[in-house]
Amino acid sequence: MASKNNLISKNVPPQKLYHLTDKKIHYIDSKGEDLIIELIQYLKDNIKKDYENKMVSTEIYAEFLRNFNLKSDIEINESTNTIKNFSGLNGDTETIAEFVIDSTYPEINKVIDASEGEFIDELIIDKSAFKNLDLRMEGIKIADLSDIATLTISPIPIFDKDVDVSFENGYEINDISVKVTRGGSRTKVLIEFQKNEFELIITIKENNFILHVDYRNSTLINNVSRQLQFYNAMNLLATGNTINAFSEGKLVFTSMEKFDRRILDGFKGLYDYNLFYLKYFEKLKEIEKEYNIRFSNIDINEVSDKNDIILNRIISKIRKEPIEEFFKGISFNIPLTERNKKLFADIENPAIKFAANMEKFTLHNQEFQLGEHDIHIVEPRILNYENVLKGIDEEIRIESKKEKILIKFKD
Known part of the structure; x- marks a missing residue:
């Protein structure tokens, strides 16, 4: 195959163009710097697809990503390469998604809230909602509409650590996962312990204060004592006990300084709901001690009024009352x-x-x-x-x- 010569230059006079054509030299009207920028942009736009189609070697693909502080997990097959994910070599990366959503999409308002920063929950957008999509990390195109079934947008928490909590009466509970997400006028606090969840959403807008509290038990409980720790903590919280939270040995939160009185008042609604579970598991603990047994694999759906009656009968026999x-x-x-x-x-x-x-x-x-x-x-x-x-x-x-x-x- 004959080689092809190219000349890259800007504003070549017409008479020189004639001689170039006569000598079969292909002229590219551009500065060298502009061409390089254009080539890099082409690679950013196409290297993922080209690598999947085996048009680019693994070495070149990996080196190109490294130049932009990226890496990816890949699976090499006979006919195609599969890219499983992208991530940063040194922590966080700049990720930008540009898309157009059909105005008739049923959850368009949630999408608008997310675009304005007013979201605190994971948002999943179905492929059918998009008119077009361009998703990039560090400027490299990693997905378009042909690559997705759904797009998930997750807020970045402002606090996400394990904490130890002490109450004003001296009670302590350790290794609690706390995640705080803030979006516009709303703040969400998610507390997890032994797969139990306590969720607090605070909305402050135009001097209006709205508090939403949700409480979810672990579906399968394997340790009565650990579960009791959660219910005791919720009971103290519901009755207005102030708390101090520590992470890595440092005080990160105290309700004495930061809890609005209206939040403490809102916790009172938890009391009756939590009290049933607290008393139920106190009975289980008493039975464990009396009969030298351990309850495990407790289905939370079986923690019921009906079984509470049976527990009361067992306790009656134990206490001889x-x-x-x-x-x-x-x-x-x-x-x-x-x-x-x-x-x-x-x-x-x-x-x-x-x-x-x-x-x-x-x-x-x-x-x-x-x-x-x-x-x-x-x-x-x-x-x-x-x-x-x-x-x-x-x-x-x-x-x-x-x-x-x-x-x-x-x-």
């Missing part, structure tokens, strides 16, 4: 023997007690057997004894004036 429970009433057949007639003769003030036995059961992956127990109906009343005697009703109905029973387990 009667337990009071709600009682709606009971109906049963009764033989009309002389003994039973005498038993229910005093309809106004009957003394009614039942003996029962609770079979073996499993709670949070541990087996229990509470065994025999007595049931006393508190202030019982017989609704239809006369009807039973007359043969009108087959079953006798007994209720409690207080809607309560007392259960006492035997040793």
